[in-house]
Amino acid sequence: MTSDVLFTPLQLGPFTLAHRIVMPPLTRMRAAAPDNAPDALNAEYYGQRATPGGLIIAEATWVEPMGRPYLDVPGIQTEKQIAGWRGITEAIHAKGGIAFLQLWHAGRIGHSSTKPGGALPVAPSAVAPAGEFPNAAGQRVPFETPRALELDEIPALIETFRQGARNALAAGFDGVEVHGANGYLLEQFLQSRINRRTDRYGGSLENRTRLLREICEAVAEIVGPGRVGVRLSPYGIASDTHEDDPMTLYTHVVETLAALDLAFIHLVEPRASGVGMREIDRAEQPQGATLFRPLWPNVLISTGGHTPESAARLVASGDADAIGFGRHFISNPDLPLRVKRGVPLTHYDRPTFYTKGPKGYTDYPFLESAAE
Ligand SMILES: Cc1cc2nc3c(=O)[nH]c(=O)nc-3n(C[C@H](O)[C@H](O)[C@H](O)COP(=O)(O)O)c2cc1C
Numbered sequence: 001m002t003s004d005v006l007f008t009p010l011q012l013g014p015f016t017l018a019h020r021i022v023m024p025p026l027t028r029m030r031a032a033a034p035d036n037a038p039d040a041l042n043a044e045y046y047g048q049r050a051t052p053g054g055l056i057i058a059e060a061t062w063v064e065p066m067g068r069p070y071l072d073v074p075g076i077q078t079e080k081q082i083a084g085w086r087g088i089t090e091a092i093h094a095k096g097g098i099a100f101l102q103l104w105h106a107g108r109i110g111h112s113s114t115k116p117g118g119a120l121p122v123a124p125s126a127v128a129p130a131g132e133f134p135n136a137a138g139q140r141v142p143f144e145t146p147r148a149l150e151l152d153e154i155p156a157l158i159e160t161f162r163q164g165a166r167n168a169l170a171a172g173f174d175g176v177e178v179h180g181a182n183g184y185l186l187e188q189f190l191q192s193r194i195n196r197r198t199d200r201y202g203g204s205l206e207n208r209t210r211l212l213r214e215i216c217e218a219v220a221e222i223v224g225p226g227r228v229g230v231r232l233s234p235y236g237i238a239s240d241t242h243e244d245d246p247m248t249l250y251t252h253v254v255e256t257l258a259a260l261d262l263a264f265i266h267l268v269e270p271r272a273s274g275v276g277m278r279e280i281d282r283a284e285q286p287q288g289a290t291l292f293r294p295l296w297p298n299v300l301i302s303t304g305g306h307t308p309e310s311a312a313r314l315v316a317s318g319d320a321d322a323i324g325f326g327r328h329f330i331s332n333p334d335l336p337l338r339v340k341r342g343v344p345l346t347h348y349d350r351p352t353f354y355t356k357g358p359k360g361y362t363d364y365p366f367l368e369s370a371a372e
Contacts (some may be wrong), residue, residue: 013226013263018053024324025102029354031074038084047091048333060104063164067105089172101168107185108146121146125196129240165219175227183239205252235270269304289320
């Protein structure tokens with residue numbers, strides 16, 4: 001199958017995408033603490049990957065310091081961070097691209113040594129993830145048992161997302177993606193193994209979905225529902241998540257979000273996981289896009305393990321409208337052009353995913369001639 005179907009326009013909220021190849025959020029650890037403000041190098045990286053009418057969803061960005069799991073990941077709270085992000089949106093817009101920002105709170109994923117005042121990470125319930133996590137000194141230590149959020153803390157938490165959306169607009173973003181995936185706070189609320197609350201944010205499907213819904217409503221009030229997407233990983237296993245019956249839970253979640261008329265859902269396909277330092281192959285897993293397409297009327301983005309061929313097949317089938325390429329976008333700054341021409345992709349260098357500086361970041365090759 002040719003890739004032509006990927007180069008047809010797509011309406012996404014008020015935007016017309018020129019093609020279906022999306023850059024999904026990719027944490028690169030290149031926004032140094034304590035400022036956690038993007039800089040000119042980050043702007044160069046995003047600018048390299050922007051195309052006319054192409055959607056870039058910028059990396060997971062914390063809305064408040066308690067939501068920051070790693071030291072060198074960006075925030076969208078301070079003036080300096082907003083100014084840093086403005087450089088990035090300008091670089092994307094200069095090439096005609098569309099820029100969304102992924103709004104993030106990591107919840108129980110993190111360590112007290114990197115939190116304000118050495119506070120324990122917060123979560124829906126005091127349930128520790130299995131495994132280890134780097135502390136401020138970079139040593140891997142067992143996860144701590146997080147502190148359960150009090151009911152009266154939840155309005156302020158929602159407010160940090162609302163403010164994050166405001167700040168994203170101030171930084172020039174066209175919209176936001178709420179991070180409801182990959183084991184972070186909002187997924188922690190969704191999942192029954194992690195959320196043991198007995199108040200209105202725990203227990204029933206409706207209660208476990210409530211925080212995600214309220215946050216989506218809050219950010220939609222600021223930016224408009226057509227400029228809001230949500231990322232979900234229904235069959236995900238990142239950061240010790242796992243729901244015994246994902247179909248029932250996520251049917252409810254997707255139907256709840258559909259009622260808000262948001263621009264898109266962005267599904268992390270479970271067959272491959274590119275996060276972290278390992279390749280995980282779970283070929284037996286179902287295709288999320290196919291399962292949830294019937295429940296979702298607006299744009300559906302599928303990301304995870306795609307090749308140009310699988311992307312074209314999925315879009316042609318109608319099960320997804322657009323396809324995210326994570327690792328391939330890291331190593332192919334001109335990915336859409338390469339897919340269009342059917343030329344080989346540069347393989348990514350995993351050891352430099354989370355390092356500092358331009359190596360493995362802004363030094364991947366472009367096709368010699370960028371002429372169309
Ligand atoms: C280096 C790296 C960083 C990532 N950071 C994020 C992130 O910030 N937010 C997120 O939702 N997913 C993140 N992911 C997941 C990717 O968005 C994507 O879902 C995953 O890589 C699977 O797609 P792929 O097979 O095309 O790489 C990350 C993945 C990688 C490899």
